[in-house]
Amino acid sequence: RNISVIRFLKRRSCERLLSSLLFIPSGVPDVRERTLIAVKPDGVHRRLVGQIIQRFEQRGFKLVGLKMLKVWEGHKVVQASRVMVGHTNPAEAQAGTVRGDFSVLIIYRNVVHASDSLEGAQREIQLWFTGKELVNWDCCDQSFTCEL
Structure with a gap:
């Protein structure tokens, strides 16, 4: 599963998406x-x-x-x-x-x-x-x- 996420991110080459997926869940303080x-x-x-x-x-x-x-x-x-x-x-x-x-x-x-x-x-x-x-x-x- 991790490999498919990495492949998806490489295809998109989107670091912001990675950080938003991993570090900005709902309910996180500002x-x-x-x-x-x-x-x-x-x-x-x-x-x-x-x-x-x-x-x-x-x-x-x-x-x-x-x-x-x-x-x-x-x-x-x-x-x-x-x-x-x-x-x-x-x-x-x-x-x-x-x-x-x-x-x-x-x-x-x-x-x-x-x-x-x-x-x-x-x-x-x-x-x-x-x-x-x-x-x-x-x-x-x-x-x-x-x-x-």
């Missing part, structure tokens, strides 16, 4: 949730932008907009981002979080801003980006990195 993560001036001045981007990419989120700030997309990205960036107060941020690793002990120098909710993310994204500035692209590992 994997296109978006959030805004802005590297604050102290993070930019300290040349931490690349390391911060790397953490989000390694987590499986994809960058869909960049303007000296970034918008990330993925399954439960708002909640995961809040955990990844750590507590707003750098003194309370755990090691391994962006703020815990990179912030100095002053609240307004906590390196990044992360949207606090899905609604907040949608509002903030609209403030910084027009619809044409956000790129809709298929990430080759999206089906493997998305936690469902």
Whole structure:
């Protein structure tokens, strides 16, 4: 049976069909949730932008907009981002979080801003980006990195 599915897919040469058959069954949560993560001036001045981007990419989120700030997309990205960036107060941020690793002990120098909710993310994204500035692209590992 698997061979006939593979032959069908080869005949159609349709990777999107394969991913939709395997990874997008009905009832799956929206994997296109978006959030805004802005590297604050102290993070930019300290040349931490690349390391911060790397953490989000390694987590499986994809960058869909960049303007000296970034918008990330993925399954439960708002909640995961809040955990990844750590507590707003750098003194309370755990090691391994962006703020815990990179912030100095002053609240307004906590390196990044992360949207606090899905609604907040949608509002903030609209403030910084027009619809044409956000790129809709298929990430080759999206089906493997998305936690469902």
